[in-house]
Amino acid sequence: MAIQWWQILLLTLYAGYQILDELQIYSAFSQPVFAGLVAGFIMGDVTAGLIIGGSMQLTILGVGTFGGASRIDANSGTVLATAFSIGLGMNPEQAIAAIAVPVASLMIQMDILGRFTNTFFAHRIDSNIEAMNYKGIERNFLLGALPWALSRALPVFFALSFGGGFVDNVVGYLNTDLKWLGDGLSVAGAVLPAVGFAILLRYLPVKKHLSYLILGFVLTALLTTVFGNIQLLGGAVAGVAKDFAPMFTNLPMLAIAMIGFALALNEYKKSIAQPVVVKDHSQDTDEGEIEDDEI
Amino acid sequence: MTKSNYKLTKKDFNQINKRSLFTFQLGWNYERMQGSGYLYTILPQLRKMYGDDTPELKEMMRTHAQFFNTSNFLNTIITGIDLAIEEKEGITAKDSVAGIKVGLMGPFAAIGDSIFGALVPTIFGALAANMAVNGNPIGAFIWMAAQIAIMVFRWKQLEFAYKEGISLVTTMQSRLTAMTNAATLMGVFMVGALVATMINVHFAWAPSIGDLTINVQNNVDMIMPRLLPAAIVGGVYWLLGKKNITSTRAIFIVLIISVALSALGVISK
Numbered sequence: 001m002a003i004q005w006w007q008i009l010l011l012t013l014y015a016g017y018q019i020l021d022e023l024q025i026y027s028a029f030s031q032p033v034f035a036g037l038v039a040g041f042i043m044g045d046v047t048a049g050l051i052i053g054g055s056m057q058l059t060i061l062g063v064g065t066f067g068g069a070s071r072i073d074a075n076s077g078t079v080l081a082t083a084f085s086i087g088l089g090m091n092p093e094q095a096i097a098a099i100a101v102p103v104a105s106l107m108i109q110m111d112i113l114g115r116f117t118n119t120f121f122a123h124r125i126d127s128n129i130e131a132m133n134y135k136g137i138e139r140n141f142l143l144g145a146l147p148w149a150l151s152r153a154l155p156v157f158f159a160l161s162f163g164g165g166f167v168d169n170v171v172g173y174l175n176t177d178l179k180w181l182g183d184g185l186s187v188a189g190a191v192l193p194a195v196g197f198a199i200l201l202r203y204l205p206v207k208k209h210l211s212y213l214i215l216g217f218v219l220t221a222l223l224t225t226v227f228g229n230i231q232l233l234g235g236a237v238a239g240v241a242k243d244f245a246p247m248f249t250n251l252p253m254l255a256i257a258m259i260g261f262a263l264a265l266n267e268y269k270k271s272i273a274q275p276v277v278v279k280d281h282s283q284d285t286d287e288g289e290i291e292d293d294e295i
Numbered sequence: 296m297t298k299s300n301y302k303l304t305k306k307d308f309n310q311i312n313k314r315s316l317f318t319f320q321l322g323w324n325y326e327r328m329q330g331s332g333y334l335y336t337i338l339p340q341l342r343k344m345y346g347d348d349t350p351e352l353k354e355m356m357r358t359h360a361q362f363f364n365t366s367n368f369l370n371t372i373i374t375g376i377d378l379a380i381e382e383k384e385g386i387t388a389k390d391s392v393a394g395i396k397v398g399l400m401g402p403f404a405a406i407g408d409s410i411f412g413a414l415v416p417t418i419f420g421a422l423a424a425n426m427a428v429n430g431n432p433i434g435a436f437i438w439m440a441a442q443i444a445i446m447v448f449r450w451k452q453l454e455f456a457y458k459e460g461i462s463l464v465t466t467m468q469s470r471l472t473a474m475t476n477a478a479t480l481m482g483v484f485m486v487g488a489l490v491a492t493m494i495n496v497h498f499a500w501a502p503s504i505g506d507l508t509i510n511v512q513n514n515v516d517m518i519m520p521r522l523l524p525a526a527i528v529g530g531v532y533w534l535l536g537k538k539n540i541t542s543t544r545a546i547f548i549v550l551i552i553s554v555a556l557s558a559l560g561v562i563s564k
Contacts, residue, residue, distance in 0.1 A: 190564050218519075253492065
């Protein structure tokens with residue numbers, strides 16, 4: 001068992017804090033990519049943590065917690081997968097499919113339990129309102145942080161403390177007798193982001209902006225191929241010519257995002273301009289006058 | 296009837312903002328959702344406006360502890376409008392305040408969820424994840440910087456809403472719609488880009504016809520690079536449209552099918 005007690009302690013504290021961060025200031029510290037970074041840092045292998053966190057981030061890209069719905073807890077999944085992957089020497093992509101995803105979906109129950117327990121404090125606030133006990137209202141409201149934090153911290157603590165032996169056995173099987181399953185889980189880890197994208201497309205007005213979906217895809221697909229092939233070429237040339245140092249980077253995603261931003265800006269300007277034109281031609285509405293005053 | 300002439304000060308706004316930013320959803324529960332959070336954020340100000348231990352205060356505390364749920368990125372806009380009215384009209388505005396809260400929480404939840412709950416995490420999350428899987432943590436910190444900018448925006452909106460009051464909702468409507476529309480456009484574009492880069496599987500299948508072995512992946516690449524990832528996303532999109540398919544179920548279905556196809560040697564990493 002390669003996970004130290006202080007590592008368990010730090011990971012448990014992070015698991016408890018991250019949900020509060022998400023509820024409140026939302027600093028992005030509560031996102032899977034950060035969970036991977038933090039857990040990777042604590043476990044001493046930041047790269048593996050980032051790979052797991054990044055993949056889980058993409059898997060839940062479109063899964064929002066809208067109107068109080070629970071979503072799979074990709075963070076706790078990432079924390080446990082990273083810890084076990086580094087601690088027990090498991091391939092990160094296998095850890096995504098074999099640990100992070102199942103844990104994340106089991107943790108939905110804990111989210112529901114946490115939200116449910118908070119009803120208790122809401123009722124105590126009611127009786128404090130009747131008693132005009134202002135301090136009591138505030139205290140019982142702030143105590144709501146407890147069910148939230150514990151709903152994440154406790155499972156992570158128990159899994160890290162007692163789950164090691166079990167996971168160790170699983171890792172052993174995946175590398176020997178059940179290699180087909182181990183490889184399959186790696187492939188699944190690579191496919192899972194597709195679910196995040198599909199959910200996001202369900203949520204966004206795809207039909208209306210279909211042309212931009214195609215544009216984004218084709219543009220990037222072609223550029224990835226070009227950039228990838230140039231890198232390959234560079235590598236090949238470097239193998240032949242001694243004084244050739246290849247300096248080719250990956251396709252910068254920020255550049256692609258900037259193209260998307262330019263298109264969005266254009267659309268915004270167009271739709272802002274439209275209502276004004278309509279007003280000028282139709283009638284003297286009050287709204288038109290108010291806008292003039294503001295300018 | 297105690298109708299004090301208390302005017303909200305800069306200090307009050309800071310207190311509300313602090314409470315909103317650091318505690319607003321701690322009391323979230325299935326029965327009232329953010330109800331107690333709403334009461335908690337403005338409790339000190341209510342006490343100043345209505346006076347301690349008055350029947351009016353109790354009445355308003357009850358009102359504000361009722362069901363409330365909106366985007367926690369935009370909640371103080373509603374608070375600002377609410378306080379502007381209560382400061383002017385006092386307890387007589389009880390019903391209209393309750394009505395405005397209920398009327399606004401839906402639209403603001405929709406706007407907040409689509410911009411801050413879906414689009415910002417999509418764009419910055421994609422960026423961060425893209426760099427992270429290559430072992431680079433910079434993207435994650437770019438995201439954090441963006442979130443800090445959003446916190447500043449959350450801090451500013453209360454006083455703005457308080458001053459503009461109810462007119463804000465009507466005058467800003469068209470601008471907000473245009474912004475949401477543009478933002479969703481960018482979101483859709485980015486999903487297209489992500490499909491092309493982030494799903495790294497290809498065909499491993501190489502059937503032989505006589506002495507000719509066909510490399511399926513090469514042939515597909517000649518038609519259109521990254522066609523397999525696009526097809527997978529299309530398939531999951533179709534699957535999600537089916538009855539009884541939740542996102543969690545979809546994840547497990549994809550997991551099982553991927554393992555099966557990998558074991559059969561059709562796809563590989």
